[in-house]
Amino acid sequence: MEHGYTADKQAYLRRLSRVEGQVRGIARMVEEDKYCIDILTQIAAINKALHAVSVGLLQDHIGHCVVDAAAESARTGNPEIVNTKVEEATAAISRLVRS
Amino acid sequence: MEHGYTADKQAYLRRLSRVEGQVRGIARMVEEDKYCIDILTQIAAINKALHAVSVGLLQDHIGHCVVDAAAESARTGNPEIVNTKVEEATAAISRLVRS
Amino acid sequence: MEHGYTADKQAYLRRLSRVEGQVRGIARMVEEDKYCIDILTQIAAINKALHAVSVGLLQDHIGHCVVDAAAESARTGNPEIVNTKVEEATAAISRLVRS
Amino acid sequence: MEHGYTADKQAYLRRLSRVEGQVRGIARMVEEDKYCIDILTQIAAINKALHAVSVGLLQDHIGHCVVDAAAESARTGNPEIVNTKVEEATAAISRLVRS
Numbered sequence: 001m002e003h004g005y006t007a008d009k010q011a012y013l014r015r016l017s018r019v020e021g022q023v024r025g026i027a028r029m030v031e032e033d034k035y036c037i038d039i040l041t042q043i044a045a046i047n048k049a050l051h052a053v054s055v056g057l058l059q060d061h062i063g064h065c066v067v068d069a070a071a072e073s074a075r076t077g078n079p080e081i082v083n084t085k086v087e088e089a090t091a092a093i094s095r096l097v098r099s
Numbered sequence: 100m101e102h103g104y105t106a107d108k109q110a111y112l113r114r115l116s117r118v119e120g121q122v123r124g125i126a127r128m129v130e131e132d133k134y135c136i137d138i139l140t141q142i143a144a145i146n147k148a149l150h151a152v153s154v155g156l157l158q159d160h161i162g163h164c165v166v167d168a169a170a171e172s173a174r175t176g177n178p179e180i181v182n183t184k185v186e187e188a189t190a191a192i193s194r195l196v197r198s
Numbered sequence: 199m200e201h202g203y204t205a206d207k208q209a210y211l212r213r214l215s216r217v218e219g220q221v222r223g224i225a226r227m228v229e230e231d232k233y234c235i236d237i238l239t240q241i242a243a244i245n246k247a248l249h250a251v252s253v254g255l256l257q258d259h260i261g262h263c264v265v266d267a268a269a270e271s272a273r274t275g276n277p278e279i280v281n282t283k284v285e286e287a288t289a290a291i292s293r294l295v296r297s
Numbered sequence: 298m299e300h301g302y303t304a305d306k307q308a309y310l311r312r313l314s315r316v317e318g319q320v321r322g323i324a325r326m327v328e329e330d331k332y333c334i335d336i337l338t339q340i341a342a343i344n345k346a347l348h349a350v351s352v353g354l355l356q357d358h359i360g361h362c363v364v365d366a367a368a369e370s371a372r373t374g375n376p377e378i379v380n381t382k383v384e385e386a387t388a389a390i391s392r393l394v395r396s
Binding site: 003020030 | 299300301302303306309310313314316317320321323324327328330332333334336337338340341342343344345347348350351354355357358362385386389392393395396
């Protein structure tokens with residue numbers, strides 16, 4: 001199954017592997033009793049990295065799944081196909097904003 | 100000019116007028132020396148209301164501007180039309196997430 | 199009643215009055231059928247302004263209410279006084295992060 | 298060196314190890330071409346978990362480092378000690394809110 005992000009799959013895997021390393025780095029800071037404020041700075045950096053991944057996935061999703069569904073709805077005259085995709089994407093954006 | 104939100108224009112105006120009243124309410128709390136924590140609770144409520152407005156506008160935008168551009172790109176075979184819209188929407192999502 | 203923000207009261211009122219104007223500006227954009235993406239950019243600016251106000255109020259609150267409670271707890275040997283304030287401030291931070 | 302979070306160190310390490318597993322889980326979803334929206338839902342869950350860790354660390358930090366500095370400032374009559382801590386904590390809150 002092809003997805004919007006398939007073309008960039010290796011880049012996403014590299015970014016996630018870097019985030020995994022950052023989380024391990026924070027655990028090490030806690031173990032070594034590092035200063036709380038420095039740990040918080042690192043957590044903020046992870047959140048930013050994950051937000052960038054999320055926004056990238058959303059761009060790929062809208063640019064492929066939503067756009068393909070829009071073309072299919074235009075071709076078939078059935079708006080349901082794209083409406084479902086738009087609602088799903090909006091719900092994901094809403095979860096992202098509150099996370 | 101028609102936009103995605105045009106159909107819900109009156110509802111958006113009502114929500115924004117409510118937010119305006121909430122901001123005035125906070126100014127009144129500051130003037131009357133209300134407790135900081137209670138003011139912060141009200142500001143969080145405004146941020147939530149504005150996020151809901153933003154997510155609504157994004158849904159309308161994706162469901163109309165982006166979808167229409169996708170149909171036009173499919174019809175004309177020119178992907179540029181929709182690609183520009185997708186990038187613009189993604190940039191807006193990214194600003195929203197960081198705001 | 200004195201609060202942490204009392205010294206900066208006029209500055210807070212000016213910032214809130216500016217936010218109120220920004221909210222009215224957005225309502226005007228909706229009324230005049232401005233482009234959704236431009237409206238979203240303005241809402242992100244308001245969220246940022248309100249976050250700055252929130253962080254300012256929190257700084258004043260921690261620097262006065264929490265610090266005064268800590269001094270009183272140290273003087274009286276009763277940790278309850280400051281613990282309540284710390285929990286309250288943390289709850290406000292948590293609401294702010296999710297808003 | 299003792300920090301605010303020292304008493305809960307094992308609990309923090311368990312939470313971070315769970316987050317690390319969640320990040321690996323997302324990488325697996327990307328590898329197995331799972332649906333973008335489902336990946337986004339998992340990333341939102343990680344952001345929430347990391348925010349909870351951040352808020353916990355901040356509570357421990359304010360409740361210990363800031364409170365201790367406040368008591369020392371009260372004892373020595375030197376406000377600098379606590380002011381520095383309050384500014385540092387506020388900067389961390391500000392980074393957290395924007396992350």
